[in-house]
């Protein structure tokens with residue numbers, strides 16, 4: 655039996671699947687990941703600062719103009735559309751197979767594909783709040799103010815901060831609890847498109863106690879050695895075959 659057939663059989667026999675994913679799930683939608691050879695982290699940005707440093711809380715506080723320049727130009731892909739992986743994952747949720755999607759992505763593509771129970775560990779580009787008065791801004795409203803002033807400002811004078819988890823910032827508690835709860839009770843965990851090096855998110859997979867651990871990733875991950883099935887192919891192409 656080839657690997658795709660093995661995956662099909664696992665999906666067929668499972669009724670409580672959790673999908674845990676990262677930036678690699680969206681590369682086939684045209685959004686670069688961080689750590690592939692042509693990912694965002696492969697190029698130093700300006701003044702030899704690594705992108706990892708730019709998307710940190712310290713950088714956001716100290717150099718907001720540079721932060722927003724990088725964030726808007728390198729991390730927001732408004733025209734990206736869900737690919738075959740997002741679409742298949744949403745379909746498997748409708749069929750009652752997938753119970754939750756736990757994602758490190760901030761691009762909203764799982765919801766755009768129709769997934770309902772999505773735990774966004776690192777937030778979403780679609781939510782933005784004034785740091786001072788808490789007013790909500792949509793992505794378009796935030797962008798309008800960014801293009802006007804370089805650092806988007808609320809009417810009250812506060813900076814509008816994207817609701818994304820920057821390096822050095824904690825993950826939202828209710829999201830952590832919900833995600834771990836689903837992972838801990840799943841019969842199958844499918845890990846896909848993630849280098850599994852960003853913590854604490856990557857640590858959540860250790861709560862899995864179920865039967866089948868599947869990894870679908872272009873490159874090697876730390877989860878491979880415990881996995882029942884490892885597929886080193888593009889995740890969209892893999893899910894396209896899981897009909």
Ligand code: NAD
Pocket residue numbers: 675676677678679680681682685686687688689690693758759760761762776846847848849850851852870871872873887888889890
């Ligand atoms: P990462 O960049 O560290 O790793 C991506 C992994 O996906 C790599 O191991 C790569 O080999 C694999 N990959 C790339 N394309 C693939 C494909 N088509 N099929 C299968 N595998 C593929 O990403 P990460 O582990 O998610 O961690 C990076 C952090 O970056 C996350 O915290 C996330 O918040 C953020 N991020 C998000 C987006 C997004 O929202 N789309 C984009 C870039 C970064």
